[in-house]
Structure formats: structure tokens, C-alpha cells
Amino acid sequence: MPAARNRFLTRFGVSCAGCSGWAASHQTAVNRLRSLCRWNPRSKPRPNNGYCGASMKFFDLLTLIWSNLSRRKGRVALTAIGVIIGTAAVVLLVSLGVGLQQNAESQLGGIGDLTRIMVYPGYSEGPVISTGPGGGPSTTTPLNQAAIDSIAAIPGVTAVIPQDYLQTWAIIRVGRLEGGSQIMGIGTEDLSQLGVTADQGELLLSRGTVIVGSQVANSFYDPRARPGQEPPPPPDLYDQTLNIELVKYAEDGTEIRKKTRARVVGVLAEFKDEPDWSIYMPMSDLDGYNAWVTGQRVDRDKNGYNTLIVKVGSVDEVLDVADQITAMGFQAWSPQSFVEGISSFYLVLQMAFGSMGAIALLVAAIGIANTMTMAILERTREIGLMKAVGANNRHVLAIFLGEAAGIGFLGGLGGVLISWGLGQVLNVLVLSYMAGQAVETGGLPPTVAVVTPVWLPLSALIFATLMGLVSGLYPALNAATLAPMTALKYE
Known part of the structure; x- marks a missing residue:
């Protein structure tokens, strides 16, 4: 197996002296490249494009990204927890602000003729x-x-x-x-x-x-x-x-x-x-x-x-x-001017609530950048092998950006689901409590405590994914610009 590997790499002018310790990593990379680039080890190198070139398929790229994330479940989960907390905080706090606004507007709905x-x-x-x-x-x-x-x-x-x-x-x-x-x-x-x-x-x-x-x-x-x-x-x-x-x-x-x-x-x-x-x-x-x-x-x-x-x-x-x-x-x-003033107040409140959750997302973004940086250091030889068999900078960049975006997407999805569940629990608890208070005071009970507009979870999910993408941009660029010879010799 080492001799075959050396002959394989020699075709590309790469020396593998002293690299017997990473045979498993070599085989893993080869298998991934076969999936990613439709690579056949016995075929001749394709001019200019190497073995990958224009034959890369988007679905295969997603499969490779998912495979990489699945191999590091613990690290991915710990990194995604920060995104989950931040996304859940943003969605839940903004939903609370929307609920407060709707309750206020429903109370003001009987203020009189708005015209x-x-x-x-x-x-x-x-x-x-x-x-x-x-x-x-x-x-x-x-x-x-x-x-x-x-x-x-x-x-x-x-x-x-x-x-x-x-x-x-x-x-x-x-x-x-x-x-x-x-x-x-x-x-x-x-x-x-x-x-x-x-x-x-x-x-x-x-x-x-x-x-x-x-x-x-x-x-x-x-x-x-x-x-x-x-x-x-x-x-x-x-x-x-x-x-x-x-x-x-x-x-x-x-x-x-x-x-x-x-x-x-x-x-x-x-x-x-x-x-x-x-x-x-x-x-x-x-x-x-x-x-x-x-x-x-x-x-x-x-x-x-x-x-x-x-x-x-x-x-x-x-x-x-x-x-x-x-x-x-x-x-x-006019009553309408009062309603407009209330709406403006709650809009500012929603922005303040959203900013509080955004702080957690910022911390999560730093965590994603750190995780991707460490992953690239650990997979430097793998990156060199991928480039040696034909992967270009664009392919490597796409793989690592996809992994960073995947962490953001998974964290965003988890945060949206958790915020929805907590919102339902809060609606039940708060409304039952406020209904009892309304009976004692003779006031009107609130109609809802937490309201999640359709656009909010979708926006939060997209934002979390983009945040992961941006956080992984610098590490991915470093990975894409690694020289194959330097990467293969990395200890």
C-alpha cells in the first residue's frame, strides 16, 4: 500500500517520504475526491483542470460537507450550541416584543374612531x-x-x-x-x-x-x-x-x-x-x-x-x-397619532430585544471562526492531497465555506425550533396567569404573550447561515491558498 501510494503521488511530482503515518487520512481523502470529482485513479490527468475541474457536482459537494461535519459531531455540536442560543434569544425576544405590541394595539383598538x-x-x-x-x-x-x-x-x-x-x-x-x-x-x-x-x-x-x-x-x-x-x-x-x-x-x-x-x-x-x-x-x-x-x-x-x-x-x-x-x-x-406613537415605541423595543440576542450570535460567530481555523490546521495534509489529485482553490474554498455555513444552518434551525417551543410554553403560562389577574382587577386579559411572525424564523435561519458563512471566510481562504507541497509536508 505505501508503494502504491508513493507511485500515485509521484505522478504529480509529490514526494511522500515520511508520510506513512497518515495512510488512513490519504485513503479518506481519495475516497472523498472520488465522490466529489468522479475521479478514477487509473485515468490520466486532465489538462489544466486536473481530476476535478468542471465535473464537480453540487450535490456531491453537499454530501462531502455533510460527511465532514458528521465525522466531528462533538465539535460541531459544541460550536452550534452558541448559534442555537443566539438564534433562540433573537427569535424569542423579538416575538415577545411583537406580542406586547399586539396586546397594546388590541387594547387601543377600542380607543375610538381612528379617522x-x-x-x-x-x-x-x-x-x-x-x-x-x-x-x-x-x-x-x-x-x-x-x-x-x-x-x-x-x-x-x-x-x-x-x-x-x-x-x-x-x-x-x-x-x-x-x-x-x-x-x-x-x-x-x-x-x-x-x-x-x-x-x-x-x-x-x-x-x-x-x-x-x-x-x-x-x-x-x-x-x-x-x-x-x-x-x-x-x-x-x-x-x-x-x-x-x-x-x-x-x-x-x-x-x-x-x-x-x-x-x-x-x-x-x-x-x-x-x-x-x-x-x-x-x-x-x-x-x-x-x-x-x-x-x-x-x-x-x-x-x-x-x-x-x-x-x-x-x-x-x-x-x-x-x-x-x-x-x-x-x-x-388623533387616536391614530397615539397608536403610531405606541407602535414606534414597540418597534424600538423589538430592536433592543433583537440586539441583546445578536450579542450571543456574535460570540457564536467567533466560535465558528475558531473551530474552522483548528479544523484546517488538523486537515492541512488532507488539503494538500486534495490539491495534489486535482482540486483547485475554488473547490477547497467551497468545501470549508460550506462546512462553516452548515454549522450556522444547523444552529439556526435548532434555535428556531427551541424558540418556538419556549414561545408555546410562555403563551400557556403567561396567559393563564394574566387571565387570573384580569379577573381580580376587572381588566381585559391579554390575547397572546409571544407572537412569532412568519418572516422572523425564516430571517433568523438565513441570518445564522450567512453568519456561519462569513465567520468561516477567513479560515477557508487560508485553506484555499495553501500550497500543495507545503500542506503535504505539514507536521
Whole structure:
């Protein structure tokens, strides 16, 4: 066998003196090359391309890479553990961030109509009019008819509805029950423009009528009830006549009261926002009550309205419209802007979680580079033999890069599977705990704790593979550039 080996290597001008100690390694390399390059030891060398050349098959390359990894199961497993930990940490932490975001957005899903923008008067500091501290008096940009017309002209705006509040305290009575809710004047006869729906009755207002929110009935109580007595059930307010008593105080502190009535023509469906606790009446009725409270006529052109409700055609246009309103000198707020802020916060949180896992992947990358460097040192003679029988630099580079990428792929696959299993366990444990907490506190339980988007495990697997590939690049280049004679003589 040594003589045959020496004759075989002599055909390529390679001396094998003193290399009897690696006959098994020689035979292993020959067998691999036969698989890799369709090599026949009895054939003549192919010009330029040696025995490999263009006949290398991709499937055979994968087979050779798998064979090399299988021969070093312990080392590969220990190296892959670092990739497993890093990948599992990235996937699990980012999934936790996505779950937190979805829970927050589901809680905010009932915040109200996302196409509404609430507009308030703008405030600015006046010029300095004295040498004393501070600036001049603050001035406001009123929400008058001119402001309404300007905002209505913004592209995407479908309606601009003025709204104002009763400027005093009111006692509302239905039979023996008393209640108190926010009384608001609205500048439209059709409340459907607000995006609300009716649970009972209609949404059309006229003089002397009101429409009440879904929670207004819950504010009523029996003032004659004895302590400890069970409270009465909420009254059915639809088609009831509300006895409204307005209260104001004279300059000397004397209490003055004014009684009026209004018929309930509609009860709103639950809106999960301000309309649920409000009583809406025509703006003309509210102006009459406020004139009685203040003792002077309401001048809307000068003082404007307290609030404008701006309806936008689609959610995608809300933030742009709000920016344009702000540029006009008004204050604008929308539930959509709050949702966007929450989304931005959780996006940063996901990036922070992912960075924590990426640190573990960086450590794993160093481990792969170290493992491949040691493997090349141990297989230097094997590399020389491969080149002696026709393998070129590209083939050697492909083999060792493939092994490094294989370690990254196996570690990434293990990390994805482990993170999925841990995610399922966390969902069961966290949701059961939070459901119990929600029962005790009366809150809403979270719908999910860990959410893994489809793109996340796929991206993590690809990233782990590429990380292994990059980590093995330097050792593989060193292996590919080894001179055959030097490699065969390596001790």
C-alpha cells in the first residue's frame, strides 16, 4: 500500500517520504475526491483542470460537507450550541416584543374612531410689552367659521363639526333618579357625521331634543336611597324627558337655578370614547344656556368654539391632515397619532430585544471562526492531497465555506425550533396567569404573550447561515491558498 501510494503521488511530482503515518487520512481523502470529482485513479490527468475541474457536482459537494461535519459531531455540536442560543434569544425576544405590541394595539383598538381628529384653539405668546419678567399675554387662534372653512379645504377632510360644552353644573332627573353627565352642543343635526351609531332611536337632533351616550344611564342614582340599600338599575333613557336644572352663582354667592326639559330621541351604541358619557344637544340650545350662565350673548366669530371634530376619509391620511392643521396654528390630536406613537415605541423595543440576542450570535460567530481555523490546521495534509489529485482553490474554498455555513444552518434551525417551543410554553403560562389577574382587577386579559411572525424564523435561519458563512471566510481562504507541497509536508 505505501508503494502504491508513493507511485500515485509521484505522478504529480509529490514526494511522500515520511508520510506513512497518515495512510488512513490519504485513503479518506481519495475516497472523498472520488465522490466529489468522479475521479478514477487509473485515468490520466486532465489538462489544466486536473481530476476535478468542471465535473464537480453540487450535490456531491453537499454530501462531502455533510460527511465532514458528521465525522466531528462533538465539535460541531459544541460550536452550534452558541448559534442555537443566539438564534433562540433573537427569535424569542423579538416575538415577545411583537406580542406586547399586539396586546397594546388590541387594547387601543377600542380607543375610538381612528379617522377623527380633535382640534383645539392654538395658543401663542404675545410681544413683550414691559420690562418686567416674562412675555406679553398669551393669545389664541379661535376656532371660528373662518377656521372651519380653512380646515374643510384640506384634501382628505370629509367633515368639520364644531363642538362646545355647557359652562355650568347641571342636575339631570328622570323620575326619582338623578344623574350628571357632560352636556355638549354639536354643530350638526346628524350625529352620524361623528362616526357614531344608534343603539336606540335615531341620530337626528332638533330643538329641544338630545341624544345620550351609552354610559349616561349608569350615572343615575336614587338620592333618597338609604345607606347600604341596593342601587336601582340604570333607567332606559330612550324617549324619556330629561328634567335639566342648571345652576350658577351670582357675584354675592347666591345660587341661581334654571329648569328646562329635553326629550331623548336616541341612545348611542358603545363608542369607547368621550361620546359614551356625553349628552348631545343642538348648538343653538347650548348657546342659549351658556348666554344665561354668563349673562351675555355668545359670539362665535370672536370667541369661536371649544373643539372642532374633523373627520378624515381614511386612516392613512389622518397624520398628514393633523400636521396641516397644526401648521395653521391650531392644536390637533388623533387616536391614530397615539397608536403610531405606541407602535414606534414597540418597534424600538423589538430592536433592543433583537440586539441583546445578536450579542450571543456574535460570540457564536467567533466560535465558528475558531473551530474552522483548528479544523484546517488538523486537515492541512488532507488539503494538500486534495490539491495534489486535482482540486483547485475554488473547490477547497467551497468545501470549508460550506462546512462553516452548515454549522450556522444547523444552529439556526435548532434555535428556531427551541424558540418556538419556549414561545408555546410562555403563551400557556403567561396567559393563564394574566387571565387570573384580569379577573381580580376587572381588566381585559391579554390575547397572546409571544407572537412569532412568519418572516422572523425564516430571517433568523438565513441570518445564522450567512453568519456561519462569513465567520468561516477567513479560515477557508487560508485553506484555499495553501500550497500543495507545503500542506503535504505539514507536521
